[in-house]
Amino acid sequence: MSDKIGVRSLPAGIAGVSVGQIERRVGADEAPALAPNARLRCIGQPTARINGHAKVTGQATYTVDVKLPGMLHARILRSPYPHARILALDTGPAECAPGVRAVHVIEHPIGRAIEIDAAPQSGPAGRELRYVGDPIAAIAAITPAAAQAALERIRIEYQPLPFVIDIEAARKADAPRVFDHTVRTEVFGGPATQLPQHGNVHGPDASASRGDAAAGLAGAEVIVEGEFRTQVQTHCCLEPHALVADWRDEGLTVYISTQFTAGIRAELAAALGLPLARVRVVVDAMGGGFGSKSRIGNDVLAAVALSRAALAPVRLVLARDEEQIDSGNRPATVQHIRAGARRDGTLTAVAIEAYGTAGVALGAGVGNFAQSIYDCRDFSLEQSDVFINAGPGCAMRAPGNVPGAFAYEQIIDELAERLALDPLALRERIDSSPVRREERRIGAERFGWSRRQPPGSAPGVHKRGLGMAQSHWPALVHTNCACEVRILRDGSVEVRSSVQDIGTGIGTVLAQVVAEELGLTPGEIVVRIGDTNFPAGPPSYGSRTTASLTPPARNAAYQALRKLLAAIAPTLDTTPEKLTMRNGRINTADGRHSIDFREAARRLSTEQIGAVASRSDDYGGFGRRTGDFAFARNALGGVQFAEVTVDTETGRVRLERVLAVHDCGRPINPRQIESQVHGGILQGISYALFEERILDAHTGHMLNANLEQYRILRSREAPAIEVHVLENYQGNSATDAYGIAEPAIIATAPAIANAVYNAIGVRMRTLPMTPAAVLSALGRLPQRS
Amino acid sequence: MVMRGNTSPHARSRTPCVTGEAVGPGAVPITLEVNGILRALPVCPGATLAEVLRDQLQLTGTKIACDRGACSACTVRLNGTPVCSCMVLAIEVNGAKIDTIEGVAGETLHPVQAAFLEHDAIQCGFCTPGLIMSCVALLESTPHPSEEEVKAALGGHLCRCGTYPHVIAAVLHAAQTSKRRP
Ligand code: FES
Ligand code: FES
Numbered sequence: 001m002s003d004k005i006g007v008r009s010l011p012a013g014i015a016g017v018s019v020g021q022i023e024r025r026v027g028a029d030e031a032p033a034l035a036p037n038a039r040l041r042c043i044g045q046p047t048a049r050i051n052g053h054a055k056v057t058g059q060a061t062y063t064v065d066v067k068l069p070g071m072l073h074a075r076i077l078r079s080p081y082p083h084a085r086i087l088a089l090d091t092g093p094a095e096c097a098p099g100v101r102a103v104h105v106i107e108h109p110i111g112r113a114i115e116i117d118a119a120p121q122s123g124p125a126g127r128e129l130r131y132v133g134d135p136i137a138a139i140a141a142i143t144p145a146a147a148q149a150a151l152e153r154i155r156i157e158y159q160p161l162p163f164v165i166d167i168e169a170a171r172k173a174d175a176p177r178v179f180d181h182t183v184r185t186e187v188f189g190g191p192a193t194q195l196p197q198h199g200n201v202h203g204p205d206a207s208a209s210r211g212d213a214a215a216g217l218a219g220a221e222v223i224v225e226g227e228f229r230t231q232v233q234t235h236c237c238l239e240p241h242a243l244v245a246d247w248r249d250e251g252l253t254v255y256i257s258t259q260f261t262a263g264i265r266a267e268l269a270a271a272l273g274l275p276l277a278r279v280r281v282v283v284d285a286m287g288g289g290f291g292s293k294s295r296i297g298n299d300v301l302a303a304v305a306l307s308r309a310a311l312a313p314v315r316l317v318l319a320r321d322e323e324q325i326d327s328g329n330r331p332a333t334v335q336h337i338r339a340g341a342r343r344d345g346t347l348t349a350v351a352i353e354a355y356g357t358a359g360v361a362l363g364a365g366v367g368n369f370a371q372s373i374y375d376c377r378d379f380s381l382e383q384s385d386v387f388i389n390a391g392p393g394c395a396m397r398a399p400g401n402v403p404g405a406f407a408y409e410q411i412i413d414e415l416a417e418r419l420a421l422d423p424l425a426l427r428e429r430i431d432s433s434p435v436r437r438e439e440r441r442i443g444a445e446r447f448g449w450s451r452r453q454p455p456g457s458a459p460g461v462h463k464r465g466l467g468m469a470q471s472h473w474p475a476l477v478h479t480n481c482a483c484e485v486r487i488l489r490d491g492s493v494e495v496r497s498s499v500q501d502i503g504t505g506i507g508t509v510l511a512q513v514v515a516e517e518l519g520l521t522p523g524e525i526v527v528r529i530g531d532t533n534f535p536a537g538p539p540s541y542g543s544r545t546t547a548s549l550t551p552p553a554r555n556a557a558y559q560a561l562r563k564l565l566a567a568i569a570p571t572l573d574t575t576p577e578k579l580t581m582r583n584g585r586i587n588t589a590d591g592r593h594s595i596d597f598r599e600a601a602r603r604l605s606t607e608q609i610g611a612v613a614s615r616s617d618d619y620g621g622f623g624r625r626t627g628d629f630a631f632a633r634n635a636l637g638g639v640q641f642a643e644v645t646v647d648t649e650t651g652r653v654r655l656e657r658v659l660a661v662h663d664c665g666r667p668i669n670p671r672q673i674e675s676q677v678h679g680g681i682l683q684g685i686s687y688a689l690f691e692e693r694i695l696d697a698h699t700g701h702m703l704n705a706n707l708e709q710y711r712i713l714r715s716r717e718a719p720a721i722e723v724h725v726l727e728n729y730q731g732n733s734a735t736d737a738y739g740i741a742e743p744a745i746i747a748t749a750p751a752i753a754n755a756v757y758n759a760i761g762v763r764m765r766t767l768p769m770t771p772a773a774v775l776s777a778l779g780r781l782p783q784r785s
Numbered sequence: 786m787v788m789r790g791n792t793s794p795h796a797r798s799r800t801p802c803v804t805g806e807a808v809g810p811g812a813v814p815i816t817l818e819v820n821g822i823l824r825a826l827p828v829c830p831g832a833t834l835a836e837v838l839r840d841q842l843q844l845t846g847t848k849i850a851c852d853r854g855a856c857s858a859c860t861v862r863l864n865g866t867p868v869c870s871c872m873v874l875a876i877e878v879n880g881a882k883i884d885t886i887e888g889v890a891g892e893t894l895h896p897v898q899a900a901f902l903e904h905d906a907i908q909c910g911f912c913t914p915g916l917i918m919s920c921v922a923l924l925e926s927t928p929h930p931s932e933e934e935v936k937a938a939l940g941g942h943l944c945r946c947g948t949y950p951h952v953i954a955a956v957l958h959a960a961q962t963s964k965r966r967p
Contacts, residue, residue: 048902055910056898056917058846058886065845236945238850238858238911287848287911288945320851503909503946671905679908679947707855707943715939715949 004028010619010731011036014438022731024619031517031558031734037666037727042516043735044727046671050508050527051285051501060285063242063257068313071244072101072140074306075147076299076322077154079129079136082389082700083163083176086136086156089124093153094139099146102310103154104302105137111297112360112392113183113202113385128161130178130360131389132700133325138302140314163389165695167332167357170200170388178360178387186362201355202362203384208371216349216378220340224414228337228407229766232357232693233330234323235396236712239287241327242317243300247307251278256300259289260539261498262480265532267296268304283530286502290683291395292328293502294541324705328394329693331356331364333403337411345419345429349378356403357386358393367400369746370408372635373472374430389700390693395541397683398742401473402749406688406767409469409750413757417455423468423754424449435728436470439639439661442724443468447641447659456761462645464656465759469750471638471662471743478538478548479615480628485514485556486610487564491598493518494610495557496528499537499549504741505672506545512668513550513735517557519584519597535612543636543739544629546668551734552613558734559611568603618732634730636738638662640681640747642755643719648778651771653756655685655719658748663726665738670725677723677744684748686713692768815879819844820888828875835859835870838885846886846914856943860915861885867922869941886914889921896963897921900955908946916942920956929960 005025010033012022019036037044054060091103105124112130121127129136137154141147162176169175182197187205195203217223243256252274258264261281269279286293303316318327333356340349356364365383396402416426424440431437443449452466484496495514501507507529511522518525528534538548565586566576578589587594622630643657658681667673690711694703704710729736749767757763762777775781812827819842828837835852838844838861847870850858854872861870862884889895894902897920907913916939923930923938930938935956939949 046905049905049907051910052902052905052907053894055907055913056894056901057890058844058914060910061845062848062911064849065839067843236943237909238848238856238943238945239909240850285910287850288909290945320853503907505908675905675908675946675948675951678950682947682949683945706853707851708853712943712945714941714943715936715953718936718947718949718953721950 008033011729012731013729014435015727017438019729024731026619027616029555029559029613030616031554034735036729040516042512042522043666043668044670045512047508047512047522047669049505049672050511050522055285062239062285062287063244063255063283064239064317066244066255068244068246071313071315072142072306072310073144073147074138074140074303074314074316075144075151076135076302077137077151078322078326079132079134081129081158081160082132082165083161084129084158085161086124086127086129087159088157090155091137093155094150097146097150097153099142100139100150101142101312102140102306103137104305104309106135106298106302109135109298110301111295113179113362113387115179115181116184118181131391132702133322133391135298135302135326138306138316140306140310163700164200165388165390165697165700167334167355167386167388170357170386171355173199175200178389183362200387201384202387204382205365205384206380206382208368209380211378213349213351213378213380217338217340217351220348221343222415222418223338223340224411224418225338226411226414226763226765228335228410230333230403230406231691231767232332233396233687233691234693234710235290235292235328236707236710237288237290237292240318240320240323241293241297241299243303244313244315245303245307246313247304251280252304253280253282254304255282257286257293258283258500259293259502259541261500261530261532262536263294263539264296271296271301272304281532283500286500289502289540290397291399291541294395294539320707321705324710325702326391328396329391330396330399330402331358331393333364333366335366335403335407337407339411339415341415341419343419345421345426347374347376347430350376352381354381354383355386356383357388359388359390361392361394363393363399365400366404368474369401369404369472373470375432390695397680398473398746401742401746402687405469405471405746406749406753409747410753410763410765413467413754414763427470431470433637435663435726436637436639438726439637439663443639443641443659443661446722446724449641452758455758458759461649462647463759464643464645465755465757466641466643467751467754467756467758468639468641469747469754471636471640471746473543473636473743473746475547475632475634475636475738476542476544476629477615477618477622477632478544478629479617479625480536481538481548481552481615482535482612483537483549483552483556484535484610484612485553485560486608487560487601488608489601489604491601492526493520493524494526494528495553496534497537497549498529498532498534499545500530500540502540504540504545504676505669506540506549508672509546509550509668510553513553514557517554518561519581542629543742545739547665547738548615550668550737552615554734555613556611559613560609563609563611564600564604567605567609568600571603620732632732632738636663636743638743638747640751642751644752644755644759646756646759646774648760651774651778653689653752653769653774655717655752657720659722660744661724661726662740662743663728664740665728665730665732666736667725667727668735668737673725673740674723676740678721680741680744681721681748682713682718684745685717685752687767688749688752689768689770813876815876817878818882820884830874830876832875833871834861834873834875834878834883837875838870844885844887848911848914850911857919857941858912858915858943860918862918862922865922867919886917889917895921896959897924897956900959901952904951904955904958906948906951906955908948912942912944912948916944916952920952923956924960924963928963930956932957
């Protein structure tokens with residue numbers, strides 16, 4: 001393709017405020033400027049999900065529904081101890097159990113912190129198990145029951161070791177060590193500098209600090225301060241982690257419930273020493289991930305090893321308790337924040353000390369929320385990971401920023417009160433984002449923010465309160481991302497990418513974008529996704545799928561159309577540059593010929609033509625690039641308002657209403673966006689009020705490893721939700737679209753906490769805000785000894 | 786010290802019905818009327834209705850998410866009543882009439898299914914078949930439910946993606962469209 005650069009004039013600005021034009025220099029292969037949504041046919045429309053029919057009729061094939069001939073069933077043996085050493089392990093009795101076809105021992109588990117200079121261990125003996133549920137071995141048999149029965153025959157001699165599951169206890173110098181050696185530091189999206197480790201404390205990482213926070217605080221006119229605690233939340237995808245591994249001489253095929261087919265392929269190829277071309281990863285319908293199905297885990301490697309050993313496909317589906325114990329979680333945090341300001345509201349300094357625990361993994365930080373959202377010259381953030389003997393945490397919807405915002409947006413609320421400023425007025429001073437300014441304006445008006453009364457002033461037993469908080473999330477783009485569009489001779493069109501639809505509706509979005517470009521309707525586009533046989537698409541995490549994939553989808557459609565015009569120009573006695581496409585018809589410049597798309601395709605001399613396009617850089621460049629992805633220059637915002645009633649006799653918090661105003665660049669499918677915002681808000685309410693992993697102090701077992709005592713929000717607790725989405729044009733790519741999933745959850749818990757404070761005049765600094773926690777904050781619980 | 790064990794107690798509690806090993810009584814023949822069709826089949830005494838539908842009758846539209854009655858993803862209708870099929874042993878319901886998601890649509894989608902599509906009451910869709918079974922049953926017993934009645938009918942269902950607002954809107958809409966029919 002050509003390297004020529006052209007200049008495009010693209011829409012820029014917020015629809016309804018002012019949309020002007022911005023000039024961008026772009027590659028000649030880029031599709032022409034796209035008008036604002038009001039002038040488009042498919043993009044910006046609430047098109048129904050293309051896989052919706054399959055989902056409402058029960059026809060959709062999820063990984064748990066995949067059945068292959070001769071398929072075996074695997075189960076995993078897990079540690080009953082929070083900390084133990086394996087002294088001896090004998091799989092012999094299991095190997096000859098009825099129905100057993102293969103046994104695999106997990107010697108080098110993945111998905112946790114890695115000790116740098118631990119002595120190499122060979123064989124299972126000597127391996128340390130570090131949490132209840134730590135996988136030990138897996139068995140494939142002809143039925144799940146046979147595999148389960150055979151697990152009981154594995155003979156293991158354990159040496160139980162001292163353990164620690166409480167974050168405060170784990171920080172003490174004499175606490176039992178989770179790891180004997182220093183672990184390798186990992187940093188999201190940046191170069192890792194090895195951090196210090198003392199006992200179970202890894203860190204602090206102070207790389208986000210700038211200026212001199214101590215001096216800034218010393219010079220502040222007002223200081224607010226608080227300690228905030230957030231709990232461990234589990235993902236609770238309704239479809240459990242599941243895969244069918246099918247190892248054959250010609251290569252490995254894995255059907256897996258995953259958020260990233262191309263990433264799983266790359267990880268498997270690297271782990272097994274196979275060429276990428278010999279690994280195929282497939283997912284059709286996918287039952288939720290929320291971060292927990294991003295990478296390969298011990299379950300995946302075990303199923304592949306069993307399939308290789310048994311020479312048969314092996315199915316492995318985690319049971320619900322395994323899901324809760326060992327499929328990742330959102331780490332717990334403790335954050336101490338001091339914020340200083342001048343009387344006019346200027347934020348002069350912020351100092352945050354945070355520690356958190358992701359069990360035996362790293363990654364319990366507080367994200368980039370506090371460091372990025374508001375103007376503040378002197379800022380310090382010192383964050384550390386604390387290891388405990390619990391299952392590894394992993395990314396969960398807006399990792400870091402969810403607990404980070406819970407604390408920081410409450411401190412800002414507190415600061416506003418101390419300065420006698422409205423929380424919105426304070427943000428006008430400290431928040432330089434013009435997008436969030438508009439979101440606050442719209443939100444305040446539609447929510448009726450002026451109804452808000454002074455904190456704790458509501459009369460009666462049921463106290464009503466209003467609160468708000470803001471979102472901030474980097475706009476990420478996966479640059480290693482491609483899409484193919486094919487035009488077939490009968491006029492049918494295929495769009496192909498390995499991208500997976502985890503429930504966000506990316507397939508529908510692709511159909512809309514391609515249909516727009518080709519003058520067709522979304523229903524005419526055949527969407528083929530969820531298979532690494534297609535060009536490698538982006539992951540479904542980091543709110544980056546739409547931002548990454550829709551520009552190459554549109555460009556591929558544009559380029560395929562160019563090829564079609566070039567191929568048929570001679571049949572119309574003209575040259576390609578004299579052909580134009582309008583409203584699905586191809587016209588010659590002299591107006592003598594006009595044919596529709598299907599007729600044009602029929603004139604092809606080959607069965608199909610097509611084009612593959614890769615994600616080009618954002619037109620204005622990226623803020624920062626790291627590996628396969630980049631940070632766009634502008635972040636994603638969002639503002640949420642919550643109305644609660646607090647029953648001061650029972651301590652129950654009831655959400656009455658949530659109003660959310662968000663931005664995601666150019667919205668492609670407003671109805672699917674609304675669905676995702678609902679999801680973010682409802683998960684945020686659930687996090688704020690109900691959810692918490694509870695570990696038994698004496699045994700390290702999770703006491704609520706299920707879906708009834710691990711409480712998540714149900715329909716009766718869902719409030720009225722209103723969603724408004726801005727059209728925010730920035731002239732950044734062929735579609736100018738960004739993501740929404742993560743911004744939608746970040747502001748929810750702090751908006752609720754601020755509303756609860758407004759209702760009862762007492763701050764809830766610990767999650768979840770259960771009735772007991774609220775009563776205790778109100779001083780209405782008798783002290784327990 | 787020699788210890789054995791694993792951390793999936795509920796998985797262990799199932800009666801194994803292992804081919805080639807004599808554990809408990811063998812499979813027992815039963816008949817079920819599934820989506821209007823009479824099916825005769827042998828079932829292991831420990832097999833749940835959900836397992837039998839999915840594994841023996843290939844009706845995989847019924848989903849298992851918790852396998853112990855906490856989420857209602859596995860909802861089917863047993864003689865008309867919505868039940869969690871993971872909490873019913875197949876052997877207990879010999880002779881019963883079972884309706885699953887696969888039997889809801891006729892020539893065209895059921896109004897509830899059509900409303901789910903139109904209102905985008907679907908995200909990942911794993912909870913959706915169970916929700917639709919409960920909503921269809923609701924509209925048969927209560928053709929014009931209030932919003933509170935809809936919420937109550939969905940009370941036992943978990944949707945982690947957060948489709949509840951669109952599900953409620955869809956059911957209310959489906960009730961209205963059927964109102965207009967004679
Ligand atoms: S799977 Fe039956 S209730 Fe959850
Ligand atoms: S749509 Fe995903 S769980 Fe309900």
